[in-house]
Every structure is written in structure tokens, then in C-alpha cells.
Amino acid sequence: MVLILAATPIGRADDASPRLRELLGSADVVAAEDTRRLGRLASDLGVEITGRITSYFEGNEQRRTPDLIADLQAGSTVLLVTDAGMPSVSDPGYRLVAAAVEADIDVTAVPGPSAVLTALAVSGLPVDRFSFEGFAPRKAGERARVFGALATEQRTMVFFESPHRTEATLAAMAQALGGDRRAALCRELTKTHEEVVRGSLDELVAWVPAQEHGVRGEVTLVIAGASPEQREWAADELRALVDEQQATGISRKDAVAAVAASTGVRRRTVFDAAH
Structure with missing residues (x-):
């Protein structure tokens, strides 16, 4: 049994x-x-x-x-x-x-x-932390909301997509995540016509219509996570980071500077949160 x-x-x-x-x-x-x-x-x-x-x-x-x-x-x-x-x-x-x-x-x-792990392995993007997001929503409005919510996700993201929706999905990703976000389009993994196209989202959006017969086969999209400066930090998070730095023995001023450097948040914003 x-x-x-x-x-x-x-x-x-x-x-x-x-x-x-x-x-x-x-x-x-x-x-x-x-x-x-x-x-x-x-x-x-x-x-x-x-x-x-x-x-x-x-x-x-x-x-x-x-x-x-x-x-x-x-x-x-x-x-x-x-x-x-x-x-x-x-x-x-x-x-x-x-x-x-x-x-x-x-x-x-x-x-x-596993298409998820295979695509991650060949994508050339960070694989130490990742999230699998499945298929993107079909409706444009819902798709935009989902990608908007993922704009500050720092883990590498993996999506499945159908060939005929790939261009629209990439365009929506570029709009929500930024056209310079690194990505990889993986199709027909392990098959005879396997292809991995790497570049920015803007480059992938331009690549799709340039294909004579369109995108064919099973598609897996791997999208780089947001860089630290794109993350939205809450004031209490910044304050806790400053406290951790200061606990090492450095001054409050130096702790603010260290947190600003590590998070990409403006020093004045970190200072206001810490005080």
C-alpha cells in the first residue's frame, strides 16, 4: 500500500x-x-x-x-x-x-x-536561492499585478509558459521588473532542438518576434531576482540592521553608513529610520 x-x-x-x-x-x-x-x-x-x-x-x-x-x-x-x-x-x-x-x-x-532545475542550471543566473512561480496568469491585468508583486523578489524566479503567450509575458515582465533585468528563455530542454537564449528582458522581448516560425516547444523562463537596492526596506528593518552594526562596536554614524552601503538605501533614509 x-x-x-x-x-x-x-x-x-x-x-x-x-x-x-x-x-x-x-x-x-x-x-x-x-x-x-x-x-x-x-x-x-x-x-x-x-x-x-x-x-x-x-x-x-x-x-x-x-x-x-x-x-x-x-x-x-x-x-x-x-x-x-x-x-x-x-x-x-x-x-x-x-x-x-x-x-x-x-x-x-x-x-x-525536472524542467525547473534543468533551466536553473543552464540559465547562468544565481541558483543559491530561487522560487518556482508556475504559469503566469493569462489575463493581462492579473499578470501585471503578479509581476508587480514580484518586482522586489530577490530570489531567482522560474516560470513555465506556453509558446504563444511567451512574448506577452516577457513584455509584462519587462514593464513590471525593468527591461534591464537579466533572464533566460529555455525551450525544448534536453530535446533535439534545445535552445537557451540569455539576455535582458528587453532583449528577449525583441528576440521573440524575430523568430521566423515564432517560439515553439515547451518554454521555461528564468528571471534574475531584484538587486538589493531594489528591495523595499521597512523602517523597523533598517533600524534593526543599524542596531546590529552598532553592536559590533562602531559608531551610530558608521553603522548608518554600513547599512546604507549594504542595502542600497539612501543614507538619509537609513538615518531617519534609525532615529
């Missing part, structure tokens, strides 16, 4: 792990986002799926979750796979995991390919 979330290749079938191959052939139930793509993957891997195959996608996951929980409670091993990457990361899976945890059912995962 165990639910297994298995990462599937994001491009090349031979990136599949040996454990994924083994479980595809041995699991009692294989729940797949797209059963046809599952069939192609199994064929590419030379695996015969002997368990029951059931579809589990955004349109039916709420209805199908109780059935899979029943299978698990009956002692079955249920393997959950999506079209590419790790289930539940911008893919179906969260509802089933939450229900399994609630039912005290063991949940584990088979690690493997």
Missing part, C-alpha cells in the same frame, strides 16, 4: 531512471496524465505495463482521487506519472498526495528529470 510519484523524462526517453522502468512494469495501478503518452514512453523504454492503467489529469483528478485512494487502501501499489517531470509540480498530483497523507498512506517519489 504505497503511492509512488515518479518523474518522467522532459525530453529524451533515455533520461528515464532504471527505477521508473521497473515500476512501470510492476505497479498494480499506473495513473497517467495522458495514457497515450504513457504508452509511447513505455514503448520507447521497452517496458510492458502489466498493471491497470487509468487516466488522471486536471479535468478528472478530483473525481478520480477517491478511486485511487480505495485502490491504495486495498493494498495496491499506485504509480502516478505525468507527461513530463515530477507529478504535482504544475501537474496533477497534489490532490492525490494530500488525500493519501490524510488516509495515513505511505507516499514516496522516484526522483528524475
Whole structure:
């Protein structure tokens, strides 16, 4: 009685792990986002799926979750796979995991390919701290509000996007985050036509319409975080930083100067906050 979330290749079938191959052939139930793509993957891997195959996608996951929980409670091993990457990361899976945890059912995962981590690794942007933001909102107003709220986010940000919305999303990012913000557009990662375009948001906005056939394939956008001077510091935060500096034994004046230098905030603003 165990639910297994298995990462599937994001491009090349031979990136599949040996454990994924083994479980595809041995699991009692294989729940797949797209059963046809599952069939192609199994064929590419030379695996015969002997368990029951059931579809589990955004349109039916709420209805199908109780059935899979029943299978698990009956002692079955249920393997959950999506079209590419790790289930539940911008893919179906969260509802089933939450229900399994609630039912005290063991949940584990088979690690493997991830578009998020692959894009981060090749982006050339800082990867020590990052946030995954999923797909940007489709509506322009909501999209602008989301990007506006992220304008001072200092972590590197990763987004998924569809090819036909990529240009509009990049333009909205440039407006909200600044056209000089560094970014990388990663498409068709690990596939034959893999491409990584690096530059400022303004440069990427100009790059998209220059493509003869437009942007094609799966798109992952990696956006640099805000530099420290772009962060909005609250007065109590600045005051606490000044106090920390002064506790080291330096004067109040020198502490103000040190905080101003490290945060990019004007010295007068830091002084007013500290006093």
C-alpha cells in the first residue's frame, strides 16, 4: 500500500531512471496524465505495463482521487506519472498526495528529470536561492499585478509558459521588473532542438518576434531576482540592521553608513529610520 510519484523524462526517453522502468512494469495501478503518452514512453523504454492503467489529469483528478485512494487502501501499489517531470509540480498530483497523507498512506517519489532545475542550471543566473512561480496568469491585468508583486523578489524566479503567450509575458515582465533585468528563455530542454537564449528582458522581448516560425516547444523562463537596492526596506528593518552594526562596536554614524552601503538605501533614509 504505497503511492509512488515518479518523474518522467522532459525530453529524451533515455533520461528515464532504471527505477521508473521497473515500476512501470510492476505497479498494480499506473495513473497517467495522458495514457497515450504513457504508452509511447513505455514503448520507447521497452517496458510492458502489466498493471491497470487509468487516466488522471486536471479535468478528472478530483473525481478520480477517491478511486485511487480505495485502490491504495486495498493494498495496491499506485504509480502516478505525468507527461513530463515530477507529478504535482504544475501537474496533477497534489490532490492525490494530500488525500493519501490524510488516509495515513505511505507516499514516496522516484526522483528524475525536472524542467525547473534543468533551466536553473543552464540559465547562468544565481541558483543559491530561487522560487518556482508556475504559469503566469493569462489575463493581462492579473499578470501585471503578479509581476508587480514580484518586482522586489530577490530570489531567482522560474516560470513555465506556453509558446504563444511567451512574448506577452516577457513584455509584462519587462514593464513590471525593468527591461534591464537579466533572464533566460529555455525551450525544448534536453530535446533535439534545445535552445537557451540569455539576455535582458528587453532583449528577449525583441528576440521573440524575430523568430521566423515564432517560439515553439515547451518554454521555461528564468528571471534574475531584484538587486538589493531594489528591495523595499521597512523602517523597523533598517533600524534593526543599524542596531546590529552598532553592536559590533562602531559608531551610530558608521553603522548608518554600513547599512546604507549594504542595502542600497539612501543614507538619509537609513538615518531617519534609525532615529
